[in-house]
Amino acid sequence: MKKRIDTLLYDTDTAKKIASYEAPYPRSDIQYYEEELYKKRTGEYFLYGSGNARSPYAEQVYGETSAWEDGEKIVPLSYEEAQKWFEKANNENDELATDEVYEKEFGTIKxxxxxxxxxxxxxxxxxxxxxxxxxxxxxxxxxxxxxxxxxxx
CATH class of the missing domain: 1.10.1220 (Arc Repressor Mutant)
Structure with a gap:
């Protein structure tokens, strides 16, 4: 996915994927979603999220007031926000967000x-x-x- 936000371009094809997170629901569940943390070559972090119709990434069906469908979104993150997101993802599943990657990206916890x-x-x-x-x-x-x-x- 590619999106321009406040004059900055965010592109999942050119940025480095740091870690990912999957919600604790089956993929077929209406609340299921997944998130991926990316880092641009210029150092900015962003989150790419996608999910089903009752996930945080759901989008309203055009022309409908109460109908939602699967959606996706890019959210720019500060260094601190990326670090906090990684810690949450690591606590949920340390295979998708490893300690080794955390230390390489954010340093050891002081x-x-x-x-x-x-x-x-x-x-x-x-x-x-x-x-x-x-x-x-x-x-x-x-x-x-x-x-x-x-x-x-």
């Missing part, structure tokens, strides 16, 4: 004993995009990027 506190800051859209790019490029969370910038002063 155990940080220092207490973290949540604080909300308002940033410009440009600053947020720059932090997201830095996080993807460096393989870190956005929180780690911001903390490193502050602590380097």
């Amino acid at each position: 155990s940080d004993t220092s207490k973290k506190e949540q604080q909300i800051f308002r940033l410009s859209k440009t600053a947020i995009q720059k932090v997201e790019r830095m996080a993807q490029k460096q393989g870190k969370t956005k929180s780690e990027i911001v903390e490193n910038l502050i602590m380097s002063e």
Whole structure:
């Protein structure tokens, strides 16, 4: 599947498939769906999902208000969202989302004993995009990027 979202092209044929997930239903079940995590050559992550008529990927039948059919969708993900998705998929089935691939893609899980506190800051859209790019490029969370910038002063 190929789709352009916010001027960026996402293509399952040219991106690298990282992992996959299958819902815990038989394929014939109306709720069945599957998801695949991809990484573009430029480093962006995205999720390709497809499913039956009562899945998260169902699409409304054209002209009908209460009829749904099988569907598919591409969803861009941030580094942190891709990491969280992978962790969920790995916990469900570590054969489709292996520990080895997780460590290669996201690094080993760090155990940080220092207490973290949540604080909300308002940033410009440009600053947020720059932090997201830095996080993807460096393989870190956005929180780690911001903390490193502050602590380097």
